[in-house]
Structure formats: C-alpha cells, structure tokens
Amino acid sequence: MKIFKALNTSVGKKIAMAITGLSLALFMVFHLIGNLNLFLGPEAFNGYVLKLKKLGFLIRIAEAGLLSFVLIHVYSGIVLWLKNKRAISKTPSYSITSTPRASRYTLLTGSFVFIFLVMHWSTFWYKFNFSKGNKTYYEIVLGPEVGFGNIYYTLFYIIAIGLLGYHLKHGFDSAGQTLAIKGTKYEKTYYSLAAVFWFWIPFGFISIPVYFGIILRLLG
Amino acid sequence: MNINLNIWRQTKESTAGKFVRYRLENIDPNISFLEMLDILNNKLIKEKQEPVVFDHDCREGICGSCGFMINGQPHGPQKATTVCQLHMRAFQNEDELTLEPFRAASFPVIKDLSVDRRSFDRIILSGGYVDINTGEAPEANLIKVPKTNADEAFLSAACIGCGACVAACKNSSAMLFTSSKISHLSLLPQGKKEAKERVLKMVATMDDEGFGSCTNTGACSAECPKEISQANIVRLNKELIKSVID
Incomplete structure (x- = not known):
C-alpha cells in the first residue's frame, strides 16, 4: 500500500502531524465556544454540558477520535525528534545560524501541553463523567478542588494554554509548508487564520481563569 | 591584509579533531578564499607540516565540490556565493575566521574540511x-x-x-x-x-x-x-x- 509507504517516510509523518495538529486546533474552537458559556452563568453552562451528555455514544466516538489524533501527533513528533537527534553531528558546530525559538522548543512546549492534557482529563473530564457528586458542572469548574477556585491550578492552566499558543505558532507555520498551502492562492487566508488559532483562541481560553480565578478573587 | 585562522584539523572520521590556529600576513584582498588557503598550504608544506585538506574543483561556483563553514555560516558570510567565489575583500584586516567542515552524521569527515x-x-x-x-x-x-x-x-x-x-x-x-x-x-x-x-x-x-x-x-x-x-x-x-x- 502506497499510503503506508508514504507514512513510513519522515515527510509522511510530518503530513500526519500537520493533519492531526490542525484538526485538534479546529476542535479547540468548539471547546472554547462551550467554555465561554461560563460567562453566561451557571444555568447556561450546566445546560450546555447536559446537552452534550444527551448525545451519548456520539460523544464517546468523538473523544476516541480526538484521543487517537493526539496519540498519532505525539508518536510522530517523538519519532521525528529522535531521528533529528541522530542526524546531527556529534561534534557541535560553532554556529551563528539562529532558528526561530518557537520551532526549537516545539517538543518542549508540546510535552508540557501533553502533561496538562493528562491532568485536564483526570480532573475536569473524570469528574464530569464519573464523580460529579452533588455538585453542578459550574461548581466543579470554578470550585477550589480542581477548578479555578484553586490558584495553583489556575496559574498552571494559564501557563499551559500560553505554551499551547506558542506551540501552535510554529505548528501552523510549519503545517502550511508541509501540506503545500504555501505558494497557493490560499496562503494569505491560511496565515491570517493561523494568527487567530495561535493567538486569539488561546487568549479566549485564558480569559476564563483570569476572570474567575484572579480578577473575581481580587475583587473578593 | 592579515588574517587569523582557526581551522578544524582531523585526520579521519574515527579520530578526534581540534582547532589549530594559523596566521597569514600580507594577503592580497583581491585573491579568492581558496587561493588564501592555497597560500597557507604552500607555507605548511615548506614548513614540512600537513597541508589543510579542503574540497574544490571548478572554482567557478558551479560544480558543488567546495564548501565548509566560515564563522558558522556555510560558504561564508556573502549571500548566494560558494566559498570558491568568495574573496578576501569580504573580510577585514586582522579578522578571526573559524573554518569547520559541514557537520552532519550523514557527512562523515574524510579529513580536515573535507566531508564524504x-x-x-x-x-x-x-x-x-x-x-x-x-x-x-x-x-x-x-x-x-x-x-x-x-x-x-x-x-x-x-x-x-x-x-x-x-x-x-x-x-x-x-x-x-x-x-x-x-x-x-x-x-x-x-x-x-x-x-x-x-x-x-x-x-x-x-x-x-x-x-x-x-x-x-x-x-x-x-x-x-x-x-x-x-x-x-x-x-x-x-x-x-x-x-x-x-
């Protein structure tokens, strides 16, 4: 099969990374729209979560799809990183060539985001699905246990989303070339959209802990 | 012009290399970079030392044989120029130049600045x-x-x-x-x-x-x-x- 042959190459793995990465970024838009319901108050947010729950197994299928995309993205990233490490000379070079920081730290920012994701699943996702108790969803998210009532969790969340934005900065730039969008008539649209994804979407996510976890706390 | 060179000397891939310092005085700024290395090698041969190995062929920038790093840049600081087309006038009197081979695991060192x-x-x-x-x-x-x-x-x-x-x-x-x-x-x-x-x-x-x-x-x-x-x-x-x- 040609597709397996292609996926076996470094370029094929980069294409897989680009497709899974862009899809996950697209998912972030829907996730953010849901999160912004928090600003509309407890009824709006709890109602939104219940609406999602009603979709039942469709949600489970979507979750499985997202998880597999994350795993493909992480796997390809690590394989390529190891390959790159082997490719460079053992003797370090005196070099003045400077590559963009966002590109050099992609694995590092990605690893941090992955740790964040695992925590995110084991807190919000797990509690929403299995150990809600008698609290509402709104109370869990803003509560002191795992939510934005906890200052450490709030700060961790802000840093992680900030790093995710930085991760996407290089990700979108690179994916444009990997998926051969550069040089076509879609290039301009794509790169304008990229700024929305690496800056405005993370900004939207961060606005929630900043408002509920920091501003409201300071106001008492 | 006078030039100070730090050149990577390595006898083969399996041995460790090191930088060796050389100084050339009264170099005509209008000679090419490789001619400057030729002058250095003539001097080294006269002094019964091993000349510096570097690849070159056409010296017209079209064969692709030449190439090494000068101060961390492949083919040196001049844009769109192979090292054979680079001239000493691109540098200043008393400049310190670090010459290294192209470094990559897939380009094993043959000798000095020459890679496979x-x-x-x-x-x-x-x-x-x-x-x-x-x-x-x-x-x-x-x-x-x-x-x-x-x-x-x-x-x-x-x-x-x-x-x-x-x-x-x-x-x-x-x-x-x-x-x-x-x-x-x-x-x-x-x-x-x-x-x-x-x-x-x-x-x-x-x-x-x-x-x-x-x-x-x-x-x-x-x-x-x-x-x-x-x-x-x-x-x-x-x-x-x-x-x-x-």
Whole structure:
C-alpha cells in the first residue's frame, strides 16, 4: 500500500502531524465556544454540558477520535525528534545560524501541553463523567478542588494554554509548508487564520481563569 | 591584509579533531578564499607540516565540490556565493575566521574540511531514470513546456549539491537538496512519468541515509549559495501527497 509507504517516510509523518495538529486546533474552537458559556452563568453552562451528555455514544466516538489524533501527533513528533537527534553531528558546530525559538522548543512546549492534557482529563473530564457528586458542572469548574477556585491550578492552566499558543505558532507555520498551502492562492487566508488559532483562541481560553480565578478573587 | 585562522584539523572520521590556529600576513584582498588557503598550504608544506585538506574543483561556483563553514555560516558570510567565489575583500584586516567542515552524521569527515557527501549521490541514484531519447537530439518543439515551468525547473536544477543546506539546518535535513532534485524533474513532462515512484523512493533513501527531517524554518534557503527556494520543499510535500491520493 502506497499510503503506508508514504507514512513510513519522515515527510509522511510530518503530513500526519500537520493533519492531526490542525484538526485538534479546529476542535479547540468548539471547546472554547462551550467554555465561554461560563460567562453566561451557571444555568447556561450546566445546560450546555447536559446537552452534550444527551448525545451519548456520539460523544464517546468523538473523544476516541480526538484521543487517537493526539496519540498519532505525539508518536510522530517523538519519532521525528529522535531521528533529528541522530542526524546531527556529534561534534557541535560553532554556529551563528539562529532558528526561530518557537520551532526549537516545539517538543518542549508540546510535552508540557501533553502533561496538562493528562491532568485536564483526570480532573475536569473524570469528574464530569464519573464523580460529579452533588455538585453542578459550574461548581466543579470554578470550585477550589480542581477548578479555578484553586490558584495553583489556575496559574498552571494559564501557563499551559500560553505554551499551547506558542506551540501552535510554529505548528501552523510549519503545517502550511508541509501540506503545500504555501505558494497557493490560499496562503494569505491560511496565515491570517493561523494568527487567530495561535493567538486569539488561546487568549479566549485564558480569559476564563483570569476572570474567575484572579480578577473575581481580587475583587473578593 | 592579515588574517587569523582557526581551522578544524582531523585526520579521519574515527579520530578526534581540534582547532589549530594559523596566521597569514600580507594577503592580497583581491585573491579568492581558496587561493588564501592555497597560500597557507604552500607555507605548511615548506614548513614540512600537513597541508589543510579542503574540497574544490571548478572554482567557478558551479560544480558543488567546495564548501565548509566560515564563522558558522556555510560558504561564508556573502549571500548566494560558494566559498570558491568568495574573496578576501569580504573580510577585514586582522579578522578571526573559524573554518569547520559541514557537520552532519550523514557527512562523515574524510579529513580536515573535507566531508564524504556520497549520501547525496545515493539519494539521486534512488530516483531512477528519466525518459530521455538517447539517439539524436530530438526536435525541441516536439515536447511543449510552459515557460513558467521551464524557468521554475531551471531554478531548481541550479542546485549544485554542495551540502550547505544540510550544514545550515538544525536537524541536518537534506530536504532542500532532495526537493530541488525532485522538483526539477516533476515540473517537466519528461520527468512526470516516474514522478510518483521517484518521490517515495528518494524520500525513503533520504531517511535511510540518516538525514533529519524538515521543521520548515528556512535556514537552508537562507544559506544556499544558489538561493534554492522553500517552494521546492512545498513541491516535494505536494508530490508525496499526490503519490498517495492519485
């Protein structure tokens, strides 16, 4: 099969990374729209979560799809990183060539985001699905246990989303070339959209802990 | 002008190398960089020392034999210039110059500044053949090539395979080289027939030779003496996607 042959190459793995990465970024838009319901108050947010729950197994299928995309993205990233490490000379070079920081730290920012994701699943996702108790969803998210009532969790969340934005900065730039969008008539649209994804979407996510976890706390 | 050189001396891949300092005085600023090294080597031979090994052939910037790092830049500081076309007037009196071989795991050091770039030849070889008529030169107007394609193909074919792209890359990736070779064939009707197999085979060989992968930072194009553009890498990616879809 040609597709397996292609996926076996470094370029094929980069294409897989680009497709899974862009899809996950697209998912972030829907996730953010849901999160912004928090600003509309407890009824709006709890109602939104219940609406999602009603979709039942469709949600489970979507979750499985997202998880597999994350795993493909992480796997390809690590394989390529190891390959790159082997490719460079053992003797370090005196070099003045400077590559963009966002590109050099992609694995590092990605690893941090992955740790964040695992925590995110084991807190919000797990509690929403299995150990809600008698609290509402709104109370869990803003509560002191795992939510934005906890200052450490709030700060961790802000840093992680900030790093995710930085991760996407290089990700979108690179994916444009990997998926051969550069040089076509879609290039301009794509790169304008990229700024929305690496800056405005993370900004939207961060606005929630900043408002509920920091501003409201300071106001008492 | 006087020049201070720190040159990487290494007898073979398996032994450790080190920088050795040399000083040359009263160098004519209008001689080429390689002529300056010739003068150094003449001096070293007279002093019964080992001359510095470096690759060169045409000294006209078209064969791709020469190339090493000068102060961390492949082929030195002058844009779009191979080291053989670089002149001493590009530097200042009493400059400190650090000369190193192109460093990459796939470019083992032969000696001093000379590296083994046969991995590039093997990438080319895996591309297979091109349909060409080996008889008389065919009538040029029989195969019609759009002017834009002919120009683009020419720009890609301008790659001399020196390896500066690999040396400039933080991942020692050979994507710019491989993509320019794939591009100039896939843009022309003569190269279209084997295009799909060619891209898969050449990329697989590039991986097998141990080159890193591309992170699309563009350092290669910035340092390329022939200014091969990133558009070639885009074209390689497109060719690989096409080879799977069609």
